[in-house]
Amino acid sequence: MIILYHPQSNSSRKPLLPFSLLAVGAVLEGQHEYCIVDGNLELDPLTRLDHLIKEHGAQTILAVTVMPGPQLNQAVPICRELKQRYPNLIIVWGGYFPTQHWDVCLKVDYVDYVIRGHGELVFVELLATLPQPSQSQLSRMMGLAYKDAPGQPVSNPLAPIPQPAQLPAFNFDRLPMTRYVRATFLGSRTLGYHSSYGCPFFCNFCAVVNLVNGRWLPQTASQVAENVELYHQRWQVNAVEFYDNNFFVHEKRVAEFAERIMPLKMAWWGEGRIDTMLKYSDTTWRLMRDSGLRMVFMGAESGSNETLKRMDKGGKMSTEKTLEIARLMKSWDIVPEFSFVMGNPPDPEADAQITMEFVRQVKQVNPASEIILYLYTPVPLAGDLYDEAQAEGFAFPQTLDEWVSQAWQDFSQRRSRTMPWVKQPLQAKIIDFQRVLNAYYPTSTDTKLAGLSRRILRLASAWRYHARVYRFPLELRVLHKLIAYQRPETSGF
Numbered sequence: 001m002i003i004l005y006h007p008q009s010n011s012s013r014k015p016l017l018p019f020s021l022l023a024v025g026a027v028l029e030g031q032h033e034y035c036i037v038d039g040n041l042e043l044d045p046l047t048r049l050d051h052l053i054k055e056h057g058a059q060t061i062l063a064v065t066v067m068p069g070p071q072l073n074q075a076v077p078i079c080r081e082l083k084q085r086y087p088n089l090i091i092v093w094g095g096y097f098p099t100q101h102w103d104v105c106l107k108v109d110y111v112d113y114v115i116r117g118h119g120e121l122v123f124v125e126l127l128a129t130l131p132q133p134s135q136s137q138l139s140r141m142m143g144l145a146y147k148d149a150p151g152q153p154v155s156n157p158l159a160p161i162p163q164p165a166q167l168p169a170f171n172f173d174r175l176p177m178t179r180y181v182r183a184t185f186l187g188s189r190t191l192g193y194h195s196s197y198g199c200p201f202f203c204n205f206c207a208v209v210n211l212v213n214g215r216w217l218p219q220t221a222s223q224v225a226e227n228v229e230l231y232h233q234r235w236q237v238n239a240v241e242f243y244d245n246n247f248f249v250h251e252k253r254v255a256e257f258a259e260r261i262m263p264l265k266m267a268w269w270g271e272g273r274i275d276t277m278l279k280y281s282d283t284t285w286r287l288m289r290d291s292g293l294r295m296v297f298m299g300a301e302s303g304s305n306e307t308l309k310r311m312d313k314g315g316k317m318s319t320e321k322t323l324e325i326a327r328l329m330k331s332w333d334i335v336p337e338f339s340f341v342m343g344n345p346p347d348p349e350a351d352a353q354i355t356m357e358f359v360r361q362v363k364q365v366n367p368a369s370e371i372i373l374y375l376y377t378p379v380p381l382a383g384d385l386y387d388e389a390q391a392e393g394f395a396f397p398q399t400l401d402e403w404v405s406q407a408w409q410d411f412s413q414r415r416s417r418t419m420p421w422v423k424q425p426l427q428a429k430i431i432d433f434q435r436v437l438n439a440y441y442p443t444s445t446d447t448k449l450a451g452l453s454r455r456i457l458r459l460a461s462a463w464r465y466h467a468r469v470y471r472f473p474l475e476l477r478v479l480h481k482l483i484a485y486q487r488p489e490t491s492g493f
């Protein structure tokens with residue numbers, strides 16, 4: 001029996017479909033007995049896992065998907081406890097966190113193997129050799145990290161990414177689908193979908209590069225449209241959020257998809273690149289709008305062209321392009337959602353200042369633009385920015401216990417206050433700016449925020465916004481609490 005376990009992501013939000021496990025499960029169908037345990041749906045995941053292991057006995061394999069942040073926080077104590085109770089239980093980790101920090105994961109006795117990258121096929125290969133693979137078998141499995149004979153962590157090179165168009169379809173019957181349908185600003189019955197692997201760019205602040213090394217492999221437009229139609233028919237879904245790192249890479253695929261789903265009258269949302277979408281034809285924009293595209297999340301990243309160059313955004317990004325797409329999307333009535341990475345080394349003060357001013361320009365051009373401000377958070381081996389962060393004294397934890405400490409949980413969720421190159425007053429400045437901006441331009445994604453509350457927030461913040469007096473907006477803090485304002489960056493992916 002293989003138990004595919006998704007630790008709880010975030011207790012404060014409704015559960016989202018665990019696509020990592022749907023993808024892994026799809027290749028097990030018909031070959032292995034398996035079940036999915038989604039920690040987001042369980043009151044007591046440890047007891048549930050324990051029951052399953054007891055029921056299925058010694059041959060059980062626990063395969064866990066782990067993202068940094070809350071998932072890691074739940075995966076560590078649960079795996080540790082289960083290994084103590086069942087020393088012969090084989091535990092395999094996969095997903096973003098172990099892909100990047102495989103060596104740290106393999107230092108503990110409660111993680112036996114790590115699957116790195118898009119590893120569903122490698123996982124099947126590993127299963128064929130369990131429970132006692134030889135070192136030579138292990139050393140040949142691309143995408144596997146394991147312990148060598150003396151017990152030291154070693155990793156093989158990443159496996160080629162499987163072609164999603166040729167992978168078996170997700171088996172949604174493995175999950176209680178209705179529990180994932182939720183109301184969002186897009187529609188009363190929203191579900192997520194994931195239609196492509198990777199991203200063809202090498203932005204050096206992004207963890208996706210470590211997973212796919214610049215490759216992007218999609219499902220076909222008709223596969224995606226068929227699944228959206230299935231959502232619509234079986235679960236009366238009226239809105240879809242695409243979790244793809246970059247849904248809009250291929251214009252023809254997007255246009256064909258839009259055309260195919262047009263009759264369904266759905267609303268949809270996805271993540272894309274500014275420079276890619278600026279090249280789209282009017283015909284594609286019209287198809288996207290008419291098929292229900294409401295909002296596109298895009299990394300604008302910085303208000304400084306110099307920083308953009310250093311981020312390796314492919315050399316094609318500029319602040320002028322951000323303004324251009326803001327204007328263009330206004331004309332199509334599709335909301336741009338821009339994320340910015342603030343406080344980049346080596347001069348985080350100046351960097352943040354320039355970006356804050358730039359955000360104001362974006363709002364002037366298109367006031368409906370959503371703005372998401374993140375603090376620069378290094379990912380391992382990702383170029384100049386990481387090198388500079390290291391030079392300032394940054395180092396990743398060397399143990400899982402340290403990773404689950406409060407300070408590193410904050411780091412993983414991009415709200416750390418202890419990054420060596422970002423000094424406290426700057427952190428506070430960014431938070432204050434965000435507070436004023438969010439009050440003056442309340443997000444449209446918070447469906448509970450009524451017209452009157454929006455007007456109150458705007459009125460209360462107008463003088464600060466106009467006079468650029470962002471410091472200590474205590475009154476806005478109180479207002480945001482009273483109105484239960486939901487910040488867009490905490491509700492995003």
Ligand code: B12
Nearest residue numbers: 009019020023063065069071094095096118123207245493
């Ligand atoms: C949906 C999502 C979420 C959901 C959680 C998902 C859920 N079901 O509950 C929510 C919104 C809660 C979330 C939160 C966060 N997320 Co998130 N999230 C995503 C997103 C958009 C999609 C994930 C997905 O479904 N992928 C599709 C599947 C098919 O791919 P996959 O997960 O990589 O799985 C494949 C392989 O990794 C591997 N694999 C994965 N697990 C396993 C397990 C086994 C056993 C095996 C064999 C293989 C395997 O095989 C799978 C098939 O190929 C990704 C970006 C992306 N497109 O992947 C970001 C992403 C993973 N998130 C990210 C981050 C940073 C976060 C946060 C930590 C930060 C934040 N935004 O506050 C938070 C907190 C994390 C948490 N645990 O709560 C980053 C990770 C960066 C990093 N440094 O590693 C990503 C990459 C976004 C980004 N570009 O920055 N997230």
